[in-house]
Amino acid sequence: MNVPLTLLGLLERQSSHGYDLKRDYDTYFSPTKPLLLGQVYSTLGRLARDGKVVVGPAEPGAGPDRKRYVITERGATEVEAWLTEPVEAEQHLQTELFTKVVLALMLGRDASAYLDLQRAAHVARMRALTEIKRQGPLVDKLLADHSMFRLEADLRWIDVTQARLGALAEEVCK
Amino acid sequence: MSGAAGPDAAALLEARAAVLAFGRTPALRGTDLRVARGEIVAVMGPSGSGKSTLLHCLAGILVPDSGEILFDGRRVDRMREAERSELRRDRFGFVFQFGQLVPELTAEENVAMPLLLGGARRGTALTEARDWFPRLGLEGLERRRSGELSGGQAQRVALARAMVARPDVLFADEPTGSLDTYTGEQVMELLVDAVRANGTTAVIVTHDARVAACADREVMVRDGKVTSPHLERTGP
Ligand SMILES: Nc1ncnc2c1ncn2[C@@H]1O[C@H](COP(=O)(O)OP(=O)(O)O)[C@@H](O)[C@H]1O
Ligand SMILES: [Mg+2]
Numbered sequence: 083m084n085v086p087l088t089l090l091g092l093l094e095r096q097s098s099h100g101y102d103l104k105r106d107y108d109t110y111f112s113p114t115k116p117l118l119l120g121q122v123y124s125t126l127g128r129l130a131r132d133g134k135v136v137v138g139p140a141e142p143g144a145g146p147d148r149k150r151y152v153i154t155e156r157g158a159t160e161v162e163a164w165l166t167e168p169v170e171a172e173q174h175l176q177t178e179l180f181t182k183v184v185l186a187l188m189l190g191r192d193a194s195a196y197l198d199l200q201r202a203a204h205v206a207r208m209r210a211l212t213e214i215k216r217q218g219p220l221v222d223k224l225l226a227d228h229s230m231f232r233l234e235a236d237l238r239w240i241d242v243t244q245a246r247l248g249a250l251a252e253e254v255c256k
Numbered sequence: 257m258s259g260a261a262g263p264d265a266a267a268l269l270e271a272r273a274a275v276l277a278f279g280r281t282p283a284l285r286g287t288d289l290r291v292a293r294g295e296i297v298a299v300m301g302p303s304g305s306g307k308s309t310l311l312h313c314l315a316g317i318l319v320p321d322s323g324e325i326l327f328d329g330r331r332v333d334r335m336r337e338a339e340r341s342e343l344r345r346d347r348f349g350f351v352f353q354f355g356q357l358v359p360e361l362t363a364e365e366n367v368a369m370p371l372l373l374g375g376a377r378r379g380t381a382l383t384e385a386r387d388w389f390p391r392l393g394l395e396g397l398e399r400r401r402s403g404e405l406s407g408g409q410a411q412r413v414a415l416a417r418a419m420v421a422r423p424d425v426l427f428a429d430e431p432t433g434s435l436d437t438y439t440g441e442q443v444m445e446l447l448v449d450a451v452r453a454n455g456t457t458a459v460i461v462t463h464d465a466r467v468a469a470c471a472d473r474e475v476m477v478r479d480g481k482v483t484s485p486h487l488e489r490t491g492p
Binding site for chain 2: 201208233
């Protein structure tokens with residue numbers, strides 16, 4: 083996750099105090115792993131140094147968080163470029179899954195039983211995500227959908243691998 | 257789990273050591289499955305593993321060569337064809353991969369069909385059938401014929417037809433198999449809602465994990481046998 087650019091994007095929506103920015107970030111993009119406030123301020127500090135945001139004057143009132151951050155032209159240009167750039171198409175094979183299958187075959191263990199359990203674990207996770215999708219707000223649905231497609235990719239791999247176990251075993255045990 | 261009974265509760269539907277071959281092709285090789293009342297069970301497995309054959313045996317469409325099929329304590333495999341046919345009509349509902357609507361009939365006539373076959377008057381049957389259209393987002397399509405419906409609409413009409421007589425068990429074989437992901441998901445949401453609202457038990461055959469994830473639990477059929485992995489056995 084690109085935290086600086088995401089924060090910049092949120093600032094393009096509206097200028098904001100550091101704490102509100104953190105709250106929006108956590109709500110939309112990282113509900114299970116909140117940002118540390120310290121990380122937010124150090125990131126904003128760097129963005130200010132690079133001329134991508136400017137810091138407003140301290141506002142009257144109590145509390146440590148009385149400064150507003152405003153995005154600059156340069157910051158906005160960077161957000162725009164970033165949003166149109168495709169993300170690198172990564173390899174997402176869960177390598178541990180792959181390793182377990184190959185090792186099990188090498189050691190003459192029951193790789194098929196392992197794959198059955200792995201499938202059950204994946205479907206169980208998909209069931210939990212399905213529940214989230216039925217009840218949660220749209221943003222949660224989008225995240226859940228993404229996770230589900232990833233899990234589906236693994237599941238297809240599990241199915242095909244299971245169908246090929248015989249041939250794989252021969253090759254690995256040669 | 258929505259409070260549905262687990263696999264250990266008294267089974268409404270059960271296959272015990274079911275064996276069935278088509279000529280020399282074995283399809284079921286000693287298949288066991290218990291489905292509790294109100295439970296939604298997904299039957300997964302590779303193509304040709306025997307999923308549809310199992311569903312057909314549970315639903316009294318096929319009779320196994322040996323083994324037992326029980327519904328509500330009754331031996332389905334021992335019933336005469338007329339008795340099984342009555343059971344299918346009165347207690348079961350069916351959804352297949354391709355809606356299999358009767359093309360000469362309108363959507364509402366298709367939905368009314370199970371009620372008409374059960375002896376209801378035409379007017380009553382059509383009124384009850386029409387009630388389903390708004391529930392499934394089908395309002396305005398009552399008079400269309402199946403050729404004038406999209407795949408997702410046809411599957412929803414098929415779902416209404418399967419549920420209109422308030423069956424004890426809904427049998428679905430690849431209900432979203434001909435639909436794209438999003439449309440399939442909408443059909444599954446409606447299916448699960450309808451089934452839960454009516455307290456219907458459901459057996460859903462699918463190779464799609466997304467569909468299986470809508471069920472209370474899933475079982476795998478492989479080479480004509482049911483396996484259901486127990487997650488608690490997984491070590492760290
Ligand atoms: N009507 C039939 N006649 C002959 N063989 C059949 C028939 N139906 C199914 N089979 C065979 O029985 C096996 C199980 O089929 P099926 O239950 O349809 O599998 P699945 O639904 O899991 O794809 C397959 O080998 C299939 O070819
Ligand atoms: Mg089939």
